[in-house]
Amino acid sequence: MPPLLEVRAIRKRFPGVIALDGVSLQADAGEVVAIIGENGAGKSTLMKILAGIYVPDEGELWMDGRPVQFRDVNDAMQAGISLIHQELNLVENLSVAANLFLGRERTVGGALRWLDRTAMRRQALALLERVGLPAPLVDVEVGRLAPGQKQLVEIARALSLQTRVLIMDEPTSSLTQRETDRLYEVIDSLRSASVTVLYISHRLAEVKRCADRVVALRDGKNAGGLSKAEIDHDAMVRLMVGRELKQYYPRSERVPRAGFPALEIRDLCYEGGPKQPINFSVRAGEIVGMAGLVGAGRTELAEAIFGIRRITQGEVRVAGKAVRIRSPQQAMAAGILLVPEDRRHHGLVLQASVGFNLSLPNLPRLSRFRLVQRAKESAVGEELRRRLRIKTPSLRQTVGLLSGGNQQKVVFGKWLARQPTVLILDEPTRGVDVGAKSEIYALMDQLAGEGVGIWMISSDMEEVLGMSDRVAVLHEGHLTGELQRAELNEEAIMRLATGGSK
Amino acid sequence: MSDSDYAPRWWSNLGSVAGVVGLLLLLYLTLYLTDPENAFSKRNLKDVFSRQGYYAVLTLGVAVLIITGGIDLSIGSVVGLSAVGFGLMLREGCHPYLALPIVLAGGVIIGLFHGLLVTQLQLQPFLVTLCGMFAYRGIARWLTETPVGLTDVTRIQPSFQSALETLRLFLIGKNATGYLEFPMQMVVALVLALLIGIVVHGSVYGRYWYAIGYNEQAARYAGIATKQQRLWVYVLCSFLASLGGLLLFLDRGTADPTNAGESQELYAITGAVLGGCSLRGGVGVVPGMVLGAMVLPLLENLVNFAQIKSAVIPLVIGLTLLVGTIADEQFQRSRRKT
Ligand SMILES: Nc1ncnc2c1ncn2[C@@H]1O[C@H](COP(=O)(O)OP(=O)(O)OP(=O)(O)O)[C@@H](O)[C@H]1O
Ligand SMILES: [Mg+2]
Numbered sequence: 001m002p003p004l005l006e007v008r009a010i011r012k013r014f015p016g017v018i019a020l021d022g023v024s025l026q027a028d029a030g031e032v033v034a035i036i037g038e039n040g041a042g043k044s045t046l047m048k049i050l051a052g053i054y055v056p057d058e059g060e061l062w063m064d065g066r067p068v069q070f071r072d073v074n075d076a077m078q079a080g081i082s083l084i085h086q087e088l089n090l091v092e093n094l095s096v097a098a099n100l101f102l103g104r105e106r107t108v109g110g111a112l113r114w115l116d117r118t119a120m121r122r123q124a125l126a127l128l129e130r131v132g133l134p135a136p137l138v139d140v141e142v143g144r145l146a147p148g149q150k151q152l153v154e155i156a157r158a159l160s161l162q163t164r165v166l167i168m169d170e171p172t173s174s175l176t177q178r179e180t181d182r183l184y185e186v187i188d189s190l191r192s193a194s195v196t197v198l199y200i201s202h203r204l205a206e207v208k209r210c211a212d213r214v215v216a217l218r219d220g221k222n223a224g225g226l227s228k229a230e231i232d233h234d235a236m237v238r239l240m241v242g243r244e245l246k247q248y249y250p251r252s253e254r255v256p257r258a259g260f261p262a263l264e265i266r267d268l269c270y271e272g273g274p275k276q277p278i279n280f281s282v283r284a285g286e287i288v289g290m291a292g293l294v295g296a297g298r299t300e301l302a303e304a305i306f307g308i309r310r311i312t313q314g315e316v317r318v319a320g321k322a323v324r325i326r327s328p329q330q331a332m333a334a335g336i337l338l339v340p341e342d343r344r345h346h347g348l349v350l351q352a353s354v355g356f357n358l359s360l361p362n363l364p365r366l367s368r369f370r371l372v373q374r375a376k377e378s379a380v381g382e383e384l385r386r387r388l389r390i391k392t393p394s395l396r397q398t399v400g401l402l403s404g405g406n407q408q409k410v411v412f413g414k415w416l417a418r419q420p421t422v423l424i425l426d427e428p429t430r431g432v433d434v435g436a437k438s439e440i441y442a443l444m445d446q447l448a449g450e451g452v453g454i455w456m457i458s459s460d461m462e463e464v465l466g467m468s469d470r471v472a473v474l475h476e477g478h479l480t481g482e483l484q485r486a487e488l489n490e491e492a493i494m495r496l497a498t499g500g501s502k
Numbered sequence: 503m504s505d506s507d508y509a510p511r512w513w514s515n516l517g518s519v520a521g522v523v524g525l526l527l528l529l530y531l532t533l534y535l536t537d538p539e540n541a542f543s544k545r546n547l548k549d550v551f552s553r554q555g556y557y558a559v560l561t562l563g564v565a566v567l568i569i570t571g572g573i574d575l576s577i578g579s580v581v582g583l584s585a586v587g588f589g590l591m592l593r594e595g596c597h598p599y600l601a602l603p604i605v606l607a608g609g610v611i612i613g614l615f616h617g618l619l620v621t622q623l624q625l626q627p628f629l630v631t632l633c634g635m636f637a638y639r640g641i642a643r644w645l646t647e648t649p650v651g652l653t654d655v656t657r658i659q660p661s662f663q664s665a666l667e668t669l670r671l672f673l674i675g676k677n678a679t680g681y682l683e684f685p686m687q688m689v690v691a692l693v694l695a696l697l698i699g700i701v702v703h704g705s706v707y708g709r710y711w712y713a714i715g716y717n718e719q720a721a722r723y724a725g726i727a728t729k730q731q732r733l734w735v736y737v738l739c740s741f742l743a744s745l746g747g748l749l750l751f752l753d754r755g756t757a758d759p760t761n762a763g764e765s766q767e768l769y770a771i772t773g774a775v776l777g778g779c780s781l782r783g784g785v786g787v788v789p790g791m792v793l794g795a796m797v798l799p800l801l802e803n804l805v806n807f808a809q810i811k812s813a814v815i816p817l818v819i820g821l822t823l824l825v826g827t828i829a830d831e832q833f834q835r836s837r838r839k840t
Contacts, residue, residue, distance in 0.1 A: 308723070332725045346723045349716045351784060355508035360713055361724040363706040371704045377508065396508060414724065 002065030004029045004196050005050075005081075005165055010059030012045055014401070016393030019045040021220040022059070027165070030194035032187060034201065034211035037240050038433040039405025040391035041217040043200050044086055047167045050198070051083035052076030080164030084154045084171055086200075086404045086431065087344055092143030096133075097124040099142050100157050127156040132182035147174040147342060148294030148459065155186065166190060167198045170404065172206060173430045174341075176293050176459040177494060184210050202405070202433050204233050205462055216240055241435050248434070249466035250442045252449050256286035256469065260320030262453025263305070263336070263422040268314030270304035273297060274477030277314055282422060282453040284319070287444060289468030290457045291493050297477035298457045299341050302424045306338040307331040319421055332361075335421030339412055339428055341457070347411035348399050355381045355395035357410050362417045384413040389436060404431040412440060423447060426457045441467060461490055475499045509712055510787050511703050518778035518830050519790045525776070525826065526793065529800045533807065541807040548685050552675065553799040555688030556749055557769055561795035562691070562698055562788070563742035564767070565774035569702070570735050571715040571783030572620070572627045576634030577743040577770050580612055581763025583638040584747025589650030589757050593658055598665045602748060609744025612638070613737030620736065621729035635767070642759040652755035666752075674753045687749055691792060694742070699788035711735065715783030769798050772819065776826050797822065 007025040011018075020042045027033050035043050048054045050061070052070030061068050063079055070076040076083075090099050097120055106116040106123070124138050131152045142150060151174055158166055172180045187197055187210055201207055207214060214226040216239035224239050262284040267277040278301065282288045290298050303309045305316060307325045315322055323334040331338070340346035348357050358381045359366055366377045381395045388409040392402055399410055408431050415423070425444075429437045444467065448454050458464050464471060471483045473496035481496045495501075534542045560581070564574050584605045591601040612634070619630045656663050670676050675686030702708035710731050713721040722728050746766070751757045777794020779786030798819060805815050 306723075327727070328722060328725045329727055338723070340723050345717070346719050349713050349720045351716050352712065353508050356709070356713075359508070360709065360721070360726070363709055367706050370706055371700075372509075372706055372709065374508070381508075 002062070003027060004064065006062040007046070007050070008060045008062065010046065010049060010056045010061075012042075012049060012054060012056050016397070018220055020049075020056070023217065023220065023222055025215055025222075027196045027198065029164070029196055030191050032191055032197045032199060032210055032212045034199045034207040034214045035217065036201070036204075036207060036214060036236055037217035037223070038435060039409070039431075040403040041240070041433075042220040043217055044169055044403060046217070047083055047169055047198065047200065050076065050081055050165070050167060052081070053083070077161065080162060081167065082158045082161050082163045082165075083167040084158050084169060086169035086173075088147070088150050088154060090142045090150055090153060093141055095139050095141055096128070096145075096153055097121050097138050099153060100124050100127060100160060102157075104160075123160070124156075127160055130159060131156045131186060132179065146295040146299070148176065148179055151175060152179060152182075155183065159186070163195060165196045165198065167200075169200045170202065170431050171199070172201060172203060174294070174427065174459060176291075176497070177461050177490070178497075179294055180206065202431060202437070203460060203462070204236050204434065207236065208232065214239075218242060237434055240433065248438050248441070250438070250445045252445055254285055254287075254445070254448055254469065256283035257451060259284070260317070262286075262319060262451075263455065264317040264320075265305065266315040266317070268304070268316065269312045270300065271310040271312060273300060273304065273309075276478045278477075278479055280472060280479060282455045284421070284451045284453050285448050286469045287448050287454045287456060287467055289464040289471040290455065290474060291459075291461075291464050291471055292474035292497050294459065296474040296497070298474050299426055300477070301474070302338060302426055302455070302457060305331065306336060306424065336424065337415050337418060337420040337422070338424045339415055339426060341426035341430070343407055343411045343430075347414075348407060350400035351398060353396050354385070354390065354392050354399045354402070354410055357399050358384050358395070358413055361414050365417070380417060384416060387416070388413050388439065405433050405436065408432050409436060416443070419450075420452055422453045422455065424455045424457070427459060428456060429458075429460065429463060437463075461493070464493065465490065473497050509703075509709055510785075512699060512787060512789060515778050515785070515787050515790065517833055519787065519793060521826070521829060521833065522776055522778065522790060522793045522797065525822075526796055526800065529797070529804055533800070533804050536804065537807050541803070545682075546803070546807075548682055550800055550803045552682060552685035552687045552753070553803075554796040555685055555691040556746065556753070557766075557773055557799055558691035558792045558795040559687070559694060559742055559749065560746045560766060560770040561773035561777070561791050562694055563739035564770045565777065565779050565786055565788075565791040565794075566698060566702065566711065567735050567739045568771070568774050568779045568781060569715045569783065569786045570711045570732055571718065572732065572735060572739075573631065573771070573781070574616070574634075574736070574739045574743075575628065575631040575767050576612070576616070576638060577739070577746070577767035578763040578765055579635045579638035579642070579767075580609060580740055580743035581747040581750055581766055582757070582759065582761075583642040584609060584744040585751040585757035585762045586642045586645060586650060586747075586759045588748055588751050589652075589655065590645060592655045592662060592666075593650060595659055598662055598669055602669070605744050605748055606741060609741040609747075610737055612744070613740030614733065616740065617733035617736035621732050639759075639764075642762070646759055649756050649758040651757075652751070670752050673749060676753070680755070687753070690749070691795075695788055695792050698738075702788055707731065707734075712784055715785075770795070772798060772823050775823065778830070 003026040005027045009022045009024055010020050011022055012020040023046055037043050049056050052073045052075050068079060101120050106119045107113040108116045125135055128135060128138060133152050151171060190197055208231050212228050214231055216223040226235055261281040264281040266279055269277050292298050304311050307327045307330055316325055318334045325331045359377050366373055390409045391406050399407060412428060429440055444454055465488055469485050471488060473480050473493060475497060483492055560577055564577060567574055588601055588605045592598060616630055619625050620627050667678050673686055675684040676682050710726050714728050714731060718728055750762060773795035774791055776797050777790035801818060802815055805818060
């Protein structure tokens, strides 16, 4: 029997970049194939071609042993292929239910096409249940959801289509362990319904857990594959990077500094937060991981400290001094920096260039008499690009055209030119490949070694376990406990994250 | 923008600027063909140039505002109020060299008012300035029901004559008899364009304005005082509108509270859009703003010479804007494809 889906020698170029250079791929019905590769390897581009978003320059697509051509997304959907994007695509001011049926609204009354709200709501509830989202969310505006919840809505939407091939581009990058487990269950049920799943992820433990087969891309070319039995961390890294990668979580001998903590939060309440005040601190030279479920209020707390959300009560101290924070400028002046979670809305000016974004927060130091010194600006930009290995044809490239992981590197890089007292990282390695991840970890290690207090919010359990000196766990906005390095393990964190005690 | 540089430079976005240059050349050519003798006379061209300069002053302000994602519908009324206010102050015996800065300060205050309402109370710019449009017109009509003229002023305050003649010569280029010697308003516009261009294309503030126009949230997270920046741009816009009011009064020699500056905000916005600014924010270069502002006065002049009824002018303007927008959209799309 011919494979359900076959890709033959696909080529796709963009101005200045060859994204795909003769890539082939096969997948059978009911197979879960993981696509791995470094940032910018061409994974998303390949998936977008399958979903009819891009038309390949060369090469063929076959389904059920017949060549097919997709001129647009509709063609691909007709053929039963649907894609869950790496970057979310929901209408923020519509409710969850409305988003689930956007463009395919159920109607009654024939040509009148009245919206059949009850039917849609009923079906929406069933879909939410399948992905493990609480039922009351069905009427909530999507804009009010946490990124992880939005991701689950996207997945629910794809499930509602008659899909034969479901493509998920980094579906778990903003999910925590629990939601991810839920997703595995969804994938297992799809597999038994003989839906083919193509799955992109940079979290290799996940790939090992759920893939039947691995296909690796490197620089737009096939870089080999692994069968179920061969899948392990090192083998995957070798395929992607083309070399061994040692010391994934670098740890120099760090000792948190004595004296005042870099950041101390006393009896703090903030707008939209829980009633119960929060106490929390980060010592200089320490990396504190903050774990919790999606929607636990970690991002909100960080935003309050960075002056985005209004603080209603309590005190913030930086290096022992009480500071008043009512805007990001004041937070930055006090020595607090935040690398935000939502790169499309908060982290980047997508339509502007890579260089523009890298220098945006640093302009006062790249200028003289308030005039931007372009030479200095490019020098700093080039330096950051090299240090983070940002894959882009030039600093003038529009940042929105970079691959997801490379965009994340730009978000991170914006702040590297500074020397903060406290660095808050909200999902710092979301969508970043293994090589660059270990690079970012090395940078964090180095900064902590220099005495910066690092507060790392992360949904990636491996990362939390690997990098943290101490872990604070949040549940519904309040701190349920702290674990020292010696007590760290997955079960303990999960217990606290679900509201249990140590 | 960014495929040409980090941030838009003077010469970025050449595509849409080339479009407006082509349009201007076409219009000048048509003007020439219509009536080589009179329409293409030095006198008429100077006249047109002068009006183009005037509109460029108004356009520069609103165009920068549009880059930051804002809009100002009150420009025409601010022009009217400033012109009337200036005339009245002179008539009541306030010296021109004192009345001039007072009027400009009034523009600054109006801008601050708009900016504070938009940034602090988070009202929509469209609404705030729409209210302004009615309110300032109302104030002007409340101050006087009849037009104020330069001849009245010099009759009542003969001592102001020489100062007013100097101002008129330097800002408008008209001599004592009212003959246009040189289109000084264009010079005024170019000097302003140079200064604003240096800020927009060279300074950190220009960067902030583009960033705010594209994605205000990202700018805020990058530690930019977005509210303060937006406030300054509102001030700039109203300041230039009040300068426009002064120019209008000095040029025409009279200001009618009911229609001085009327609907000129739309001319200014049209100029900005023809010059390549996007109402979505984040896009636009300073040379484009000046070139865009030059289109409508030329078009009006052409319609007059072609002996078409001047009543068709709004229709012609509407069509030009529509065609220009479609052409630009097509151009952008074709560029994105390659
Ligand atoms: N629309 C586009 N225009 C220009 N270049 C593009 C465009 N889309 C992708 N690219 C480039 O093509 C290359 C492959 O991008 P792609 O998004 O497929 O990478 P990826 O493997 O998904 O990476 P990541 O793991 O970071 O998501 C990158 O160098 C990217 O910059
Ligand atoms: Mg990708």
